[in-house]
Amino acid sequence: MVSTWMFQGQKNQFIEDALLKDGKNIIEAYQSNPSAEVGPFVQSFSGLSIYSIQLYDTAGKPLLKENEPMHVEQSTIKKVLDGSIARNLYANGLPMVGVPFVVKGDSYALFLTLDQQTVKQEQASMPWVHAVYILILFIGSFLILIAARYVVNPIVQLTAATKRMAKGTFDSASLPLHRRDEIGQLSVSYHEMAQELAKLDQMRQDFVSSVSHEIQSPLTSIVGFTKALKHKKLSEESRLRYLTIIEEESERLSRLGQNLLQLSYLQQEQHPLKITAYRLDEQLRKVVITLEPLWAEKEIHMDVDLEAITVHADKDQLDQVWINLLHNAIKFTAPQGTIRIQSMEKAHHHIITVTDSGIGIPEEERSHIFEPFHKVDKARSSSVKGNGLGLSIVKQIIDLHQGEIQVSSNLGIGTAFTVTLPRKNQ
CATH class of the missing domain: 3.30.565.10 (Histidine kinase-like ATPase, C-terminal domain)
Incomplete structure (x- = not known):
């Protein structure tokens, strides 16, 4: 519809040019045989052409028989009789032109338009053309849908994997890693990133577990021996030994804290x-x-x-x-x-x-x-x-x-x- 609207003007101009050319050919053909009567001569062309033709005399009366009446304004006929070519005219919605025609000093107006029967026959075949267009539309849409799914599905999978990663699940096995296009490269890069993040997450868990273990062990010793010191029936030797252990475990905790701070600072x-x-x-x-x-x-x-x-x-x-x-x-x-x-x-x-x-x-x-x-x-x-x-x-x-x-x-x-x-x- 858009293309028809865009090229409608060019199409009408093309038809008018063709009509003018055929009108001038008819006039030239008559001038090569001026002894023939003008009416029957032009009438013969009307039956052989894809055009509807009408010839008007000086009084503006039509001279030819026609299947479909051609409605032309008298002012337009007079304009052509005066020697001007008439364009941008329409008969029953079809382009029409008027060409001046002089025979033995008498002026005639020759008007040409497309034959309505021919146009109707052409229009009768249009549903088939439209059916082909619709078929092409559906087939093209189906193929585009397949191509779009081929492109979009990996993106959907990547999006789902990204959401899983945001929740702490580093799974990328379902991604299209064997594709050779840009999506395949993106999937491979994502897979490598997921593996590295999984390693970092495991290292983080191990780090937290190790820190907890390293802190809990001396704390347990400190708490245990502190409770033992509360008993009054302890020898001086046992008391000093317990205090020494508490001191050593406290120093161990202090060294751990210093090392953690230094490691964090260096990183x-x-x-x-x-x-x-x-x-x-x-x-x-x-x-x-x-x-x-x-x-x-x-x-x-x-x-x-x-x-x-x-x-x-x-x-x-x-x-x-x-x-x-x-x-x-x-x-x-x-x-x-x-x-x-x-x-x-x-x-x-x-x-x-x-x-x-x-x-x-x-x-x-x-x-x-x-x-x-x-x-x-x-x-x-x-x-x-x-x-x-x-x-x-x-x-x-x-x-x-x-x-x-x-x-x-x-x-x-x-x-x-x-x-x-x-x-x-x-």
């Missing part, structure tokens, strides 16, 4: 480092001397091999790294064992290695030792103190310095931690 994205230039070898020697009571008590042999190295780093933070690494080495090294500390300078890096002859770390545990509260099973005993946060803090500090830390270990032989720092960290 902040905008954590500032106080970069200074200082001698790394001197710092390592001071750490060894600071921890001398611990390794001397176990008669551990300390092998220190340090090159003179100047680093640009946060001295206080790296102090914590070396203290934690050396403290762990002392903790898991048997009496009369050996701990070796080495430092060397490469073209672009400083390399520091802390090696012990301790119990070692199982291969399946090595990828998890830098996670908060992770403890190697062999270390889970009352004789070995710790809350599993030391190596997490070490990893955070090394990452902040854009360095790397690696571990290699053999069960029953020992463990080596290798720290690599860039030569200049501005």
